[in-house]
Amino acid sequence: MADKHSWRHDSRYNACQFLPRSLQATRNRSMTRSKQLSAFLFVIAVGAGFIWLASGSSNQAQRQDWLEGWRELNPFQLPRRAPAATTYGDYLYVVGGIDAGGAYVQPVEYAPILADGGLGEWRQTSALVEGRFYNAAVAHKGFLYALGGGSGAPGEQNYPIASVERAQINSDGSLGPWQTVNHLTTPRRGLKTVLHGDTIYAIGGYDGRFLKSTERAKILDNGALSRWQLEAHESIIDRYIHSAAAKGGVIYLLGGHMRNPGSPSYSDVESSRFQAGGRLAPWRIEDHGLLAPRLVAEAFTLGDYLYIAGGHTGSERLTSVEVARIRAGGSLGPWRFTTPLPVARSAYAVATHERHVYLLGGGGDGRPLNSVITAAPDRNGDLGQAATQISD
Template sequence: MTLYSLMQWMGSIPVLARLREEGKLVDVHLRAKEGLCVAAHRVVLAGASRFFAALFAGPCSDMKDGCTETVELPDVELATLEILIDAIYRQEVQVHESNVHALLAGSNLLDIPAVHKACCLFMQKSLSSKNALTAYALASKYAPNSSLRSEALLIAARSFQALREDQENFQTALESMSKHAIVELLQSEHLDVEAEIEVFEVLCDWVSVDVEMRISDFAECLVCAVRLPLIPLETIESIVLVHPLVKRNPHSKEVVCAAQDGLQRRSVGKPFHQSSDAMPMEMNTETGTEDQSPQVGSMELEVCKFYPERIQGKAQRKECSAEPSIFEFEEGVHQQTSCSTNWVDRVCIDANPRKRFATVLLAAGGYDDGWRGVRLAEIYDPLTNSWHPGPALPADLAFAGSSSVYDQNFVVGGSTFKTHVFAYRTGSQRLAYWENLAAPKAARVHAGITSAAGALYIIGGRSGSNVESSLVERYDPALGAWITAESLPSPRSSLDVVTVREKIYAIGGQAGRSTFRTVDMYDPTIDTWTTLQARMNTTRKYHATCACDGRIFVVGGKDAAGQRLSSVESMDPREGIWKYERDLSCQRSSAGLAALSGKLFVAGGNAGGGTIHSSVEELCLRTGVWSTRAPLNSARSGLTLLSMH
């Protein structure tokens, strides 16, 4: 006995689509928002949509809506409905920027999983700092458990400053955001804000969109999203307390006054006096009962018995007496937990600070116009557009590289005879210094430096025998030791490496007289390299590479003919397509490159003819425009540029 598939001969899908177009055997009409109808077959709709399956074949199918020949869909526009029904029949859908929002909402309403998945994939593939907030707002509403929501949230939080600059789109996103979405965003550990008062201002903007509907949630959101104890006392008194929304909502005013009172007492070294009703409850692990004795010496819960705890970026909350509900966000699932309506008891005087974000640039090492290695380190402050001296390196570092592992900043460089590894430290009285760490097993120059999965990597380079190397070593800061990892697919030097989503990309470089445009990807979890088909448009060596907004940017360098370049390329690893960005103002090789607050900064580099750059350029990713910034105090090439706290 042989089983044959008849799909290739029967062609059921095209036949059904043709029958629908001809109006034959149709047994239901779907009336859209505009009052016009789309004809279809019940059995086809039920097979692709859980909504229609329940309507036509579920327990309530014998009710009026299930038996009628016309189904009213007042929340779906005709154009969207036609695309959705056509997608069901043809088993394909064309998604683009102009229709994805409507299709996502429509497929969510009608529960058409295939179209819903296609919309999420399209939005996820095109995620950037420009659209992340809008994507997050839509995903929170129509795809709350999707990876689109979590990824959009992360990008939106990290690009928060840049997103606020685009006031029109920012306001539009706030309008569509639910209470739970705004709280999840503002309480994110990754939220890029200069000061906590900005979080309060954004929450007020969200409430102001619809004051009558949202003012009742203001106090709850204020407690859960804004870390009031991180706002200076004078700012609490001069801005927060006098804000019209705070004055309008009694609960919100009580919350702010509680924080103000606690900050005042703490500023003079006094304990915060609590009533017995407001004492924090501690669970007795032996009896399983709540103990009302406060922890002596701990200010963590001086004023409250409720405040969001943030552990590894997840928002978890303590449970209090039951009344209104607030939502937890754990791996994309909205969970309810009960909490007290005593707003004053829910203000914590010692909120944990948010994660620290890069605020300055470090330019370290390099060589001068006499090809002499330098120990220079300079710090750039984008707020003042100025450079000031940093702590001098312990040794000359020509052709330096750098990377950060969590909150630790490392600079690597030297020669083919000795490779130095220095860690940037901050000691007492905030004085910065360098710590000399263990050197890698093999001395190399012109290697790629990056970090991934909690380790520092040195990749490729040129050894003491002036031979290109494929060696890869990783440094574990916790162990203080170097470990050999899987080698590059081929030896290379003068390459650059970058990490995106915990994958390392080795880009370009040279071996002998050959210059490459190759891209190899390394997965630290399986210690394996893969050569990608996505190659740069231009062969490059001595170029600079960094990641921003999930994209890889490659700047300048030299081509196979030795010509210095001003061109810039970028690639989103999810797409695997390189495209040219706007050129630099001049040719640069061996320049420093780093990303900071959604912008790229290029510093120094070699212009050829014995000329070394001191100039600095900044690319705003939102506008695509390069701008000139304050130059380095000393012209250098072969330097490294690192964004840090």
């Protein structure tokens, strides 16, 4: 029997296997094919590993060039709560607001926007005709407009106003004198405005009641405003010290104050579309509401994302920031939290320029602020800055 069998050591199992001679050749051929297959699979695995490492290194390099977080910029000169802000050309403006003593801040300040998104020196320019806070600001066709807000005696005696002022923007960013050009159909404190084409939309606010109405006026070539006219379709929810933003032919309203001591702020989001002639389509409630109800917050769009930052729940000031993707048809995806603010902030102003957003002033730590922070989105919509800018 011994001449029909042989002993073979299999190092895979550290054991001796007894094989008949008739099976040994088959076994050898099988093992040769197995080794060839193993070698082939090993080459594939190594190649895949190199690809994964290269991809990971590339992604890591990109992330090292970009860091989550807000960048603090030069503060403006006069702290102010509940101002408005806007950009025109390469200049950033802060308009209106109220100081720590309850006085209206009438001088307007402006700063040049630098190539990296930072700001140059802030300067004061011409003062508003009428002091106002919780107002709005729009810049277009070489003019800066201040709209509505609260005015009159400071404190509890202030009242909503309808006046609209205009100042010409000079080539160096400074302003000519302000002039009252016309009046909204409705006094509005805590209104929001969006600009679509040549048309300004003034939305919601307070005139002794919380408002659902929107009105619009066209900016003419000489900077004059057409007569304001009310939209046929009112928002579903009355909105006061709420948020608004527009993107791609759709306008969004977010949050705001409700008359309910137990739950004073909304989490609802509604939208409408700009139609021919400047009219708005009927409003609809979006499928996805905010994760945190909030008022005296600000909304803005960057790329294909809609954001809302900070604000107040009615019981506490917030640092949280939410973001939702704007889908191809204009509807919103689900909200998620993204890069929070460095400190809680409400009743501030917001403006965007190219890929950057700027948050200015507001209330924090029981006092009006003059600080300015900025951020830009990464490919996933999270907010931050180039690492070199943050480290400056």
